[in-house]
Amino acid sequence: MLIMTRRLYFAAAHRELPNSELTGNTYTLDVAVRGPINERTGLLVNIKELDRIVKERVLNQIDGKCLNDRISFFQTQPATPENIATYIAETIQPLLPSEVQLHSIRLQPTPVLYTEWFSQLTEAANMLLTKIYEFSASHRLHSDHLSEEENRDLFGKCNNPNGHGHNYELEVTICGPINPTTGRVLPPECLDAIVEREVLSRYDHRYLNLDVPEFAHVVPSAEMIVKTIWERLRPCIPTPARLYRLRLYETPRNLFEYSEADQKE
Structure with a gap:
């Protein structure tokens, strides 16, 4: 099995708790998938297809937005890095091509803090x-x-x-x-x-x-x-x-x- 990681970026505002102050971060997002190498193409997955899924289903919904207002998930859940990573994982996992599986989501909101979701x-x-x-x-x-x-x-x-x-x-x-x-x-x-x-x-x-x-x-x-x-x-x-x-x-x-x-x- 091979693991490939694709790095993307987005910015979003949020309130961690309902009555907390509105803050924002520029996030570094690492999406890692695993699977066998396709012998015909030499690829694990088409990066363009992976980008399309993440951008269409996640980034287009949250980049430059207030998470609490835009995403129903964060109207009931605190918009913490842990929950944001979980939301991203649960959103894209069922949409990936059948030949790969989601391995991990790494979300870094600041230079000194990051959270990781792992499938295993x-x-x-x-x-x-x-x-x-x-x-x-x-x-x-x-x-x-x-x-x-x-x-x-x-x-x-x-x-x-x-x-x-x-x-x-x-x-x-x-x-x-x-x-x-x-x-x-x-x-x-x-x-x-x-x-x-x-x-x-x-x-x-x-x-x-x-x-x-x-x-x-x-x-x-x-x-x-x-x-x-x-x-x-x-x-x-x-x-x-x-x-x-x-x-x-x-x-x-x-x-x-x-x-x-x-x-x-």
Whole structure:
């Protein structure tokens, strides 16, 4: 099976709740379909046909519009990114060519937040919500289990006794059902408070080896940082939501991911 993603854009205004303020976003929409490659055409699906379906049935109805006024679905449901992604998925899924299936919908209303609908999530009606955070910290890669020479050989410049720093980018993804009242998997401000308390206030502008107790005798590699953050955040996410995935960018070229699949191994 092959997965192909088509990116589109639209702008829309909305009220998340009936009495809330009218706001708007320019959305990035990724529509992913999966299926076998047609040996005759070499294609998974005709992109023009996919564009036509999405534009005619979704974008023409919502682009430049107020969702609550235009779409009956949002007259009874909060116009949150989670519900918008669900509406798009449910609208286009039965209209796709028979040779492909809808794999996922990824909707990004801001540079630091996106939601994902997946056809193959194990629990029905579950969504993924991701929020992106930044923190700066310094560290020294040095293991108590190795000799000074072994540490220098293994870690090189990263073994500098005075340490070195990074501007880290952390993606926190939670999974759960959409709350019918709020339209959210978890209110972003609730996730913000948890990440601020458990991660940012502890790690930001710190020398991890000396300032953070969990790294006193643990090498603060990016691998161990993302695993430690997982262990701090996981018990703090209120049910029925749960921590699903962490991605830690140490540099634009170094990405480390830890997920609930890793936890089960």
